Amino acid sequence: MADPKDRYNSIIAKLRKNSYKITPQRMAIVEILANSQGHPSVEKIYDQLKKRYPTMSLTTVYRNVMMIKELGEVLELGFPDGSNRYDGNRPFPHPHVICVKCNKIIDPDLSNLRDLTEEVAQETDFEIITHRVDFFGICPTCRGGSG
Amino acid sequence: MADPKDRYNSIIAKLRKNSYKITPQRMAIVEILANSQGHPSVEKIYDQLKKRYPTMSLTTVYRNVMMIKELGEVLELGFPDGSNRYDGNRPFPHPHVICVKCNKIIDPDLSNLRDLTEEVAQETDFEIITHRVDFFGICPTCRGGSG
DNA sequence: TTTGCTGCAAATAGTTTGCAGAGAC
DNA sequence: GTCTCTGCAAACTATTTGCAGCAAA
Numbered sequence: 049m050a051d052p053k054d055r056y057n058s059i060i061a062k063l064r065k066n067s068y069k070i071t072p073q074r075m076a077i078v079e080i081l082a083n084s085q086g087h088p089s090v091e092k093i094y095d096q097l098k099k100r101y102p103t104m105s106l107t108t109v110y111r112n113v114m115m116i117k118e119l120g121e122v123l124e125l126g127f128p129d130g131s132n133r134y135d136g137n138r139p140f141p142h143p144h145v146i147c148v149k150c151n152k153i154i155d156p157d158l159s160n161l162r163d164l165t166e167e168v169a170q171e172t173d174f175e176i177i178t179h180r181v182d183f184f185g186i187c188p189t190c191r192g193g194s195g
Numbered sequence: 196m197a198d199p200k201d202r203y204n205s206i207i208a209k210l211r212k213n214s215y216k217i218t219p220q221r222m223a224i225v226e227i228l229a230n231s232q233g234h235p236s237v238e239k240i241y242d243q244l245k246k247r248y249p250t251m252s253l254t255t256v257y258r259n260v261m262m263i264k265e266l267g268e269v270l271e272l273g274f275p276d277g278s279n280r281y282d283g284n285r286p287f288p289h290p291h292v293i294c295v296k297c298n299k300i301i302d303p304d305l306s307n308l309r310d311l312t313e314e315v316a317q318e319t320d321f322e323i324i325t326h327r328v329d330f331f332g333i334c335p336t337c338r339g340g341s342g
Numbered sequence: 343t344t345t346g347c348t349g350c351a352a353a354t355a356g357t358t359t360g361c362a363g364a365g366a367c
Numbered sequence: 368g369t370c371t372c373t374g375c376a377a378a379c380t381a382t383t384t385g386c387a388g389c390a391a392a
Contacts, residue, residue: 107384128279
């Protein structure tokens with residue numbers, strides 16, 4: 049995972065470059081996105097921020113996450129149950145492994161993914177732009193524990 | 196792709212086995228899911244059905260698609276924009292290739308996917324249950340055309 | 343000072359639920 | 368005849384928008 053400090057600085061730089069104003073709310077949201085521990089949802093981000101910024105509104109979180117997403121600095125992960133989760137630490141497409149018990153999301157390094165992408169391109173004659181590769185299973189903790 | 200007739204019969208058989216009643220609405224929904232041309236959304240299924248069954252309600256489509264999903268006879272594909280699309284022809288997890296211009300979805304055969312799954316399991320020590328593997332790009336038709 | 347940002351409340355879209363009548367078995 | 372299913376309308380959830388006051392640059 050990238051250094052959250054570096055990611056924070058990159059995102060803030062990008063905001064400045066695009067003439068966005070740097071407000072305390074925005075900084076706080078970027079700080080969480082830069083870290084993206086567990087790939088939080090908008091609601092989770094909001095919950096974390098409310099403690100330190102009691103006047104923070106959910107609307108502001110939505111607006112900023114969406115805006116930063118449009119700048120390409122956060123990756124959005126939508127799920128069929130309607131939940132959207134975000135990764136501002138690695139905003140480029142990458143595979144995920146998701147525990148179906150505790151909903152933890154981790155990012156494996158998969159050397160075979162490049163081969164797979166090439167196989168897709170060859171078989172379908174599509175020009176592949178991006179991908180979404182998620183594996184669902186049970187993590188060692190949930191498997192070993194009492195659950 | 197599986198023979199839609201076979202899939203239709205399989206799904207209807209599963210419904211009977213689970214003591215669900217076979218209504219005209221249900222049959223019509225199953226017929227579309229068994230074929231799943233283009234991986235339709237609930238709205239698309241509803242639109243197709245309205246022509247032949249003017250009293251068909253969107254609620255009924257939702258209820259039946261969800262119920263058939265819970266029986267494991269349809270695969271749900273959620274996207275970040277909130278759209279959910281369904282595949283009752285191949286209800287097991289399989290990769291998709293999606294054209295970002297015309298939204299066409301096709302199903303490639305990828306021999307390397309098994310290797311990738313094994314790599315994930317080894318690297319993360321997760322017990323992998325299922326996966327979601329989508330590639331996004333531009334199809335030959337959209338690439339060759341005027342777009 | 344100017345222009346964009348925030349926070350509230352209302353609007354919106356997609357989906358689910360309650361209920362009464364209809365229909366499968 | 369019984370019990371589930373359907374269709375309507377209302378409820379609900381997640382997200383977006385309008386607007387007035389506030390704040391970054």
